[in-house]
Amino acid sequence: MSDLRGIYALWYREFKVFCREQSRLVASVASPVLWLLIIGGGLGSVISFSGINFLSFLFPGILLQTALFSAVFFGVYIVWDKKIDFLKEVLVSPLSRTSIFIGKILGGSTDTIIQIAILLIFGYLFSVFGILENITFSPVTVAISIAFLLVMTVGLVSIGLILGSQMASPEGFQLVSSFLVTPLFFLSGALFPINNLPSWLVPFVLCNPATYAVDGLRGTLVGMHQFDIRLDFCIVCIFAVVMILVGTYSFKHMRL
């Protein structure tokens, strides 16, 4: 495989840049922690679901939120690469479009997974200090959660890259991706349980792949879920595979 070095090159570039931009890392971790503490703590004083404190209920949702925002917005960098012509340098290299796409996914997923790992550590610390109750942190639950988030992240980075490959301006990307990410987040059950929703809302929630990621995560960490966790995982995997296929196609047909 002569493309392995090239794929590594693309990953290495993203990783280097990510490590150099520490303010980006701090901001991307600080904002979900604030969400968790302020929204979770605030609403938690009045809300709990079947004996589970809202803060703990929210934690899996916040993990998904981080994956969602960080992964999809990663696509904006491809728009920048177009603007500064770095993309030309990559596109004119012998690397196949599929390999370029894989390299980009690896780069984007690494960024996101690092953020998620830090959040999980925060979550663990919060549970040690009694801020988060009812959450089981064991090697198994953490491993399953990371598996869910990893697969979800790959699918979401693909969405970002698909969008990025079609857009010409970073501003346009920002608008379109917010338009996409917001409903995915709010309709995922990250903020509320989905077992008692008004019937007109149900189809939207069920069509949303993020719903199953949240359900799986919440089932694993808090023990509260609507669907079989194995079913959740299958649906998340199907989502990721479909997005990778669409992404590969859109990269093959990307124009400058």
Add this chain to the structure above:
Amino acid sequence: MALIAIKNLSKRFGNLVAVDNLSLEIGEGEVFGLLGPNGAGKTTTLLMLTTLLRPTSGTAVVNGFDIVSQPDKVRKSIGIVFQDPSSDETLTGYENLNLHGLLYDMPPDLRKQRIAEVLSLVDLTGRKDDLVKKYSGGMRRRLELARGLMHHPKILFLDEPTLGLDPQTREHIWAYVKKLAFEKNITIIITTHYMDEADRLCNRIGIVDAGKIAVLGTPKELKQAVGGDVIFLKAKACDVESLQALPFVKGVRSDDEGILITVQDAGLHLQEILEKAGPVAFVEVRPMTLENVFLHHTGRAIREGSPEGSWAEKAMMAGSRR
């Protein structure tokens, strides 16, 4: 056999015809110069040959592979230095080169050796560990060049490679490019604004105007074909048509600055020309240069509207990333 064979290549952007049914053959080991005013379609042609743009119609065979149906194989045979900056400025110079080596699947030892080689060539060894965003415009340009030369491609495309470089660096670069072309038998296609460079370096030149090859040949042939010398004069009331009617006058062009007359044996006919031209404020006989050939075929001086503005603009834009 031709290493590059362009057949009826066309590219349209909406109503604009950037490249118009262009056909051309370039042989192995040639240093071929593509000259033309801005917007003539040089860069568009290069982008199509490097598979970054799909032709509207027609095609080209590069190193035996079709640019439309076998782009992956074409890309394995080529290298290109773009007109606009395309390095990642959040990485260091060394990292950018290493990235390039990885993209071209070069093993670690070879990467190290070539990086050291090209860095010293463009005189950036001392700055290799600085972030590219701290480089000046000229340094960035040199880095891009170093990168394009690094993997010794079979065919190397250089789009305005020495734009904005000081004469000394230009000399260095050209010496290396020539050596590379000779030793590794690399075929080179360049676009340049520096006519003196094109004259000295290129075996063959194609002058492109409005998406078409206006004229093709060795620099010597081109100069001989236009013929003779150039008389430049400034006159208040000069009848261009009567000058054109003279049998030994090959062409007359006038603009704000003055009048350029292409003449066979200027020395013999100066008297007659001055008589037709009337009172003149200034007169000069110049030898035929590629610049004059260019002017003769396109009616424009090559330096009109230098693209340096767009380069600076792109570099500024690059600064706002991340």
